[in-house]
Amino acid sequence: MNRRWLLFIPLAGFLVLAVMLWVGLGKDPSSRDSALIDQPMPEFSLTALDDPTVTIERSDLLGHVTLVNVWGSWCPTCKDEMPQLLALRKAGVRILGVDYKDTRVDARDFLNRFGNPFELSAFDPDGTLGLDLGVYGAPESFIIDAQGIVRYHHTGYIKPDDVKDTILPEIQSWSSS
Amino acid sequence: MVLFLRLGLILTLALATLSARAAIEVHTFDDPALEARYTRLIDELRCPKCQNESISASNSMISKDMRAQVATLLAQGRSDDAVKAYMVKRFGDYVLYDPRLEARTWLLWGGPLLGLLLGGVIIWRVVRARRQSAPGQLSAPERARLEALLAAHDEPSRSREHPND
Numbered sequence: 001m002n003r004r005w006l007l008f009i010p011l012a013g014f015l016v017l018a019v020m021l022w023v024g025l026g027k028d029p030s031s032r033d034s035a036l037i038d039q040p041m042p043e044f045s046l047t048a049l050d051d052p053t054v055t056i057e058r059s060d061l062l063g064h065v066t067l068v069n070v071w072g073s074w075c076p077t078c079k080d081e082m083p084q085l086l087a088l089r090k091a092g093v094r095i096l097g098v099d100y101k102d103t104r105v106d107a108r109d110f111l112n113r114f115g116n117p118f119e120l121s122a123f124d125p126d127g128t129l130g131l132d133l134g135v136y137g138a139p140e141s142f143i144i145d146a147q148g149i150v151r152y153h154h155t156g157y158i159k160p161d162d163v164k165d166t167i168l169p170e171i172q173s174w175s176s177s
Numbered sequence: 178m179v180l181f182l183r184l185g186l187i188l189t190l191a192l193a194t195l196s197a198r199a200a201i202e203v204h205t206f207d208d209p210a211l212e213a214r215y216t217r218l219i220d221e222l223r224c225p226k227c228q229n230e231s232i233s234a235s236n237s238m239i240s241k242d243m244r245a246q247v248a249t250l251l252a253q254g255r256s257d258d259a260v261k262a263y264m265v266k267r268f269g270d271y272v273l274y275d276p277r278l279e280a281r282t283w284l285l286w287g288g289p290l291l292g293l294l295l296g297g298v299i300i301w302r303v304v305r306a307r308r309q310s311a312p313g314q315l316s317a318p319e320r321a322r323l324e325a326l327l328a329a330h331d332e333p334s335r336s337r338e339h340p341n342d
Contacts, residue, residue, distance in 0.1 A: 029228055035269035101238070127242055134267035136225040136239040 034142070034153035035134055041068075041148045042132035049099050049107055049121035056096070056122040061144055065175045067095045067167070068142040069118070070130055072102045073110035075138040081157040085117035088163060093171055096120040100130045100138050141167075145174045204248040211251055218247050218260055221275060225268045 036042075041058055048054040061068075069085060071078040089095055097118030099107045104123060111118075124130055133142065143152035152170045154162070206212040219233035224240045232240040232247075243264065250260045264272045276282045315323065 032225070032269060032271055035266060127238075131242055131246060132267060134225070134269070136237075136268065 031155045036150040039150055041144045041150055044129045046122040046124050049123045056120055062148050063146055064094050065146055065171055066144045067093050068144055069095055070098045070100045070135050070138050070140045072100045072138045073106040077157040078139045079114055081139050082114040084158045084160055084163050086115050089117040094119045098129055099123050101127050143170050214257060215248060215251055218257060219244055222264055223272050223274050225272055
């Protein structure tokens, strides 16, 4: 019996490894799946950005699909993301803005200059909700369904193409289910 | 002049290391055992913002927050595993430098052992195959052929020993 083909096993193993490493090279190392996908949105209680006496809680999100956007006036890419968020709001998406590690004055100034896409704006100066969401840099966005379950996670800024290609389809798919 | 430049450079570099060190804040614990656990935990947790840095080494905003959170959780009396689970729940398995053994990671942990076993089996089979085909184990027809070859080889070589004869 000719068993020379056995000699090719190491070559096959090498090829498999090479393909896996090659695919790994093409991946964006800063983008990572959130540990919260299909988990309930964490409980939170934060004050509203424009009114310290008003609190915003997890229960305020229930009943609608919501895009949660973690941002800060100190973050330059958040500025670039604003037109996309405004477009989403125009398309009827409800957006909760979480002002992360910021001051109220700077944040309000930022929204006055670049527009305010947020139906709800929560103020998170210590990053407590950010930590519970596993946010490690702004901007980051999450889609929460009407039952308060995290369904989608977007690391980094929402590019103009992402609005139609990923965010709106995701919002629609969770709205209909 | 050169001496002054050198001194200035040394001083600048020394000051630079000072400021770099000062940026990593220190969490103080009353209990040295708690402090030891804290120091070990922040070495075992990986900064999610960075590619390959523990939260003890990284100066990023998120690492600072995570260090503070580790200190708070330890002060609350949580176990090391509970602190790790807390971080994994938020940031995923990425934050663990030591991946846990579970259904998804068995290949990661078992892969080297599997490779060792496979290599061992291959070596064992090769050695066994060699031993079986060792000299002296020729079959009868092979032996006859070998003797015929040796005999045929002997004749001409002897005649070449004294070419002038």
